[in-house]
Amino acid sequence: xxxxxxxxxxxxxxxxxxxxxxxxxxxxxxxxxxxxxxxxxxxxxxxxxxxxxxxxxxxxxxxxxxxxxxxxxxxxxxxxxxxxxxxxxxxxxxxxxxxxxxxxxxxxxxxxxxxxxxxxxxxxxxxxxxxxxxxxxxxxxxxxxxxxxxxxxxx
Numbered sequence: 271x272x273x274x275x276x277x278x279x280x281x282x283x284x285x286x287x288x289x290x291x292x293x294x295x296x297x298x299x300x301x302x303x304x305x306x307x308x309x310x311x312x313x314x315x316x317x318x319x320x321x322x323x324x325x326x327x328x329x330x331x332x333x334x335x336x337x338x339x340x341x342x343x344x345x346x347x348x349x350x351x352x353x354x355x356x357x358x359x360x361x362x363x364x365x366x367x368x369x370x371x372x373x374x375x376x377x378x379x380x381x382x383x384x385x386x387x388x389x390x391x392x393x394x395x396x397x398x399x400x401x402x403x404x405x406x407x408x409x410x411x412x413x414x415x416x417x418x419x420x421x422x423x424x425x
Contacts, residue, residue: 278335279377280327287311288319296336337370357397364390 276282281289287309294305306316319325337344351363368390371383 278328278331280324282334284324284328288328289315291319292325292332294413295329344393357394361390361397362396364393384424 281292284292291305291309291311294300294308295302300308302316303313306313309316320329348363350369352360354360354363363388367385368387371386
């Protein structure tokens with residue numbers, strides 16, 4: 271993996287502090303304030319880095335690299351979570367997948383993510399409807415209407 275990570279052209283052009291910030295941002299384990307503290311810069315500096323093209327290119331490159339290595343296993347795990355009995359687990363899995371896809375700069379991925387998000391929103395709406403509607407005790411009585419406009423309840 272060390273040899274493969276050396277192939278990240280944009281990532282390695284960045285100063286060490288920025289590379290470390292990118293790795294910590296990817297892990298998702300720390301807040302931006304903690305990351306800034308860890309790399310010995312102010313939170314404002316970290317925010318500024320995130321707006322710069324070189325940093326974004328390095329971050330995108332690193333993210334794609336890391337996700338590619340994890341993608342096979344992650345896809346299988348997420349696929350299983352999408353089949354979970356819990357509606358919330360399925361929704362969270364779908365939301366997480368969508369979030370990661372949206373973060374990519376690839377336009378095709380963004381279009382697919384919008385479609386997946388719409389599908390997830392539909393799934394969530396259906397789940398809410400199913401849990402909020404108890405139709406097990408609904409009875410519908412239908413009375414036939416005669417040609418003369420009356421019903422046959424008097425018969």
